[in-house]
Amino acid sequence: MNTVIDLFSYDFFLNAFWASFFAAVSCGIVGTYIVSRRIVFVSGGITHASFGGIGIGYFLGWSPLLGAAIFAILSGWGIQLFTQKGKVREDSSIAIWWSLGMAIGIIFIYLSPGYAPNLMSYLFGSVLTVSTTELYLMGALSLVLVLFFALFYRLILYVAFDEEFAKTTGLPVNLINYLLISLIALTIVLNIRVVGIILILSLLTLPQATANLFTKDFKKMMVISVLFAFIGSFAGLLFSFYVDIPSGASIIFTLVLVFALMKLAFYIRQKLLSRG
Template sequence: MIEVLRLEFMQNAVIAAVLASVVLGVVGTLVVVNREVLAGGGIAHASYGGVGLGFFLGMDPSVLAMVFGVLAAVLMGLLRRFARQRNDTLIGMLWAVGMSLGVIFVHFTPGYTANARSFLFGSLLSIPRGDLPLLGAVAVVLVGFVVLYYRPLLAYSADRAFARSRNLPVLALELVVPAAVALAVVVLIQLVGVVLLIALLTVPAATAGLFTRTLASMMTATVAVGVVVTLGGLGISYAFDLPSGPAIVLSACAVFTAVRGVFPPSRGLRRSFHGRPA
């Protein structure tokens, strides 16, 4: 195994997995605690429109995926706040529109477009060294955001009515938190792809939520769980010649099942926040 780590592509994959785990710790926790799993999936799938446009225009698909994701997140927040339609209906529409645009753009892209498949199902082992600075920058931005606004985030996650009564910027957080999810999509989409991203965004955080009691400890534990499942899935993928994305997701689900068997659902942060088991 030591010999394998000397290979550049494996080094890139390990670094990317660790950086992605930091992102999971921040965004995954916010998604799970605030019950924004469907919104996270909607943002992830809407971002595929940016991937397709990137291939069509010959630009970096990751950058345009981030642009599409942030726009979808802001639009989702505004519609949720002011529209009379059900939230799940609006999210479903954005989900479908983003995926449809992505497929159409890829269809009209001339030449070789097989790389678009990696954005659907992920390819951790093929992440180039040049993508790592972007992953690191996203991780730093998200950690900095949590450090600066931890108390408003805590109040927002626990009770939005209480947060409003304390004159905290609830509307701003309703826009910024989904935008943070969009930034996370740029990182995670390269690990497991759009199709499986919602699992990686939620399962490690749900696992950590079984045995932690504060938002900060849940974020820290989610980082640790993320490192275990991404590196574990990476090792399984390499050893058995399996696709890395599904291997990582199955590893995450296996760890969740094992941890849930040890810690009863009556414990954990999600129980404390919402009054019922995860």
């Protein structure tokens, strides 16, 4: 059996390692904003709507991820537009774009000529098959997110916790909202290959739930979320490799296990302190 060090001699495992790292950075940062802003289900709507872009991409002969990225961004803008301008309830707007994206994806995949593509890696993830090009894109996105959140940290903080106050101070709230929803969409799409459409929402929320046990501070929560996202992703990757099970499910299972262990540790600690 290969040791962990031996695994790094394989290109596919090295790519998977870096994919796990970049996924941890992007999902850790964006997920903290999503959880703090309480727009988890908006992100879920964008995630499932992106399937429409995958179907269109296959039909037109494009890269499925390019189609998914375009459709995900447009869906995110659509949810915002329907809610703000169309006066549609946010949950209804999410449901509309969620179902529309899934329906369009199924229709265009069915209409695509030739053999129907294998969609398992998009639905459930396959980090071991992440290509070098996808890796560069994930790295570029992680860098953009780090720079964006570092440069506009205070502005993002105002929008995340008190949007009405931010508007009264004359801050470009709508512009920031559309930029952030675009970055959320790109984060979702570029990490689809890691854990899949079905499970990506967990990668955007579980590390944050674990980090929230340690701190309520937004900045610290981002850093700790990245750390736990990487621990869960890499441990899940190793688990999937040695047990020979799907990597996406393995990563999410590991993240849930880490959260449960941390929660249990905090519970035991509180009980001991209360007795003391």
